[in-house]
Amino acid sequence: AQRVTQPEKLLSVFKGAPVELKCNYSYSGSPELFWYVQYSRQRLQLLLRHISRESIKGFTADLNKGETSFHLKKPFAQEEDSAMYYCALRDQGAQKLVFGQGTRLTINP
Amino acid sequence: DSGVTQTPKHLITATGQRVTLRCSPRSGDLSVYWYQQSLDQGLQFLIQYYNGEERAKGNILERFSAQQFPDLHSELNLSSLELGDSALYFCASSVGADPWADEQFFGPGTRLTVL
Numbered sequence: 001a002q003r004v005t006q007p008e009k010l011l012s013v014f015k016g017a018p019v020e021l022k023c024n025y026s027y028s029g030s031p032e033l034f035w036y037v038q039y040s041r042q043r044l045q046l047l048l049r050h051i052s053r054e055s056i057k058g059f060t061a062d063l064n065k066g067e068t069s070f071h072l073k074k075p076f077a078q079e080e081d082s083a084m085y086y087c088a089l090r091d092q093g094a095q096k097l098v099f100g101q102g103t104r105l106t107i108n109p
Numbered sequence: 110d111s112g113v114t115q116t117p118k119h120l121i122t123a124t125g126q127r128v129t130l131r132c133s134p135r136s137g138d139l140s141v142y143w144y145q146q147s148l149d150q151g152l153q154f155l156i157q158y159y160n161g162e163e164r165a166k167g168n169i170l171e172r173f174s175a176q177q178f179p180d181l182h183s184e185l186n187l188s189s190l191e192l193g194d195s196a197l198y199f200c201a202s203s204v205g206a207d208p209w210a211d212e213q214f215f216g217p218g219t220r221l222t223v224l
Contacts, residue, residue: 006151032209043113044152044199044215086152090209095165097208099144101151 002027002091006100013077014108021072021103023061023087032090033070034097035061039083047072047085057081077107112136113216115200121222127188130219134181134202140164141183142203142213143175147196158183159206187221195223 003026013019025031035047048056050063050070061072070087087100112135122128134141143155145168154167158177169175172190177183187194197220201213 034209043217044201046212049209094167095207096154096157096167097213099152099154 002089002094002098004087004089004098004100006085006087006103008103009101010104010106012106012108015079016076019074019077019081019105019107021085021087021105023070023072023100025068025070025087025089027068027089027091029092031063031065031068031070033061033063034088034090035059035070035072036086036088036099037083038086039080044086079107079109081105082107113200113202113214115198115216115219117219118217119220119222121224122190123224124190124192126190126223127186128190128221130185130187130198130200130221132183132185132200132202132216134183134200135214138202138204138214139181140203140206140208140211141177141181142201142208143169143183143185144199144201145196146199146218152199155185157208164206165208190223192223195221197221 005024034049037047038044086102088097114133116131139160142157145153155169157165175185197218199218200216203211203213
């Protein structure tokens with residue numbers, strides 16, 4: 001079955017430190033992955049998608065097919081990065097997005 | 110503001126009851142998605158409608174049903190409610206039929222508490 005795993009429910013780092021939110025997936029086809037973010041009192045929104053190869057708010061994510069991972073990284077965390085982050089996978093067969101359980105990131109001052 | 114609206118914001122009800130959650134998509138969006146967010150399960154896709162027709166189904170229980178009306182708003186009906194149905198229910202909308210081709214815009218959610 002298609003699955004997205006975010007092994008860390010909670011992640012806490014200090015401001016200015018590097019941050020990496022882990023995402024692993026299982027998928028038999030060619031994967032297409034996304035990161036969604038939900039800031040406090042705001043709606044869930046798309047952060048980035050791997051096909052765009054973009055950097056948004058300093059975050060990047062590289063698809064590693066060998067390790068079946070799509071970790072989200074930022075070299076220097078900022079307090080405004082504190083949020084809930086969801087990794088999602090396109091399930092072509094079922095015509096849907098499969099979300100991971102989410103990681104709550106807290107950036108300490 | 111993403112433009113997706115959901116009512117009500119909060120709903121408290123008892124086990125065995127039935128409730129209806131409402132969602133209005135962004136202007137111009139034809140797809141509506143329903144998600145359930147709970148502490149232990151994370152964000153779970155329930156169902157998608159596109160232009161009035163069911164497009165995709167996820168982990169939606171038989172006690173739950175949804176529909177999309179001609180004006181494109183959608184309702185999620187939850188019946189025979191159980192304590193475990195307590196969760197935040199999100200609605201999202203997108204322009205097209207494919208949830209990965211166009212960005213999904215999420216509503217603020219309806220928090221359902223079953224006592």
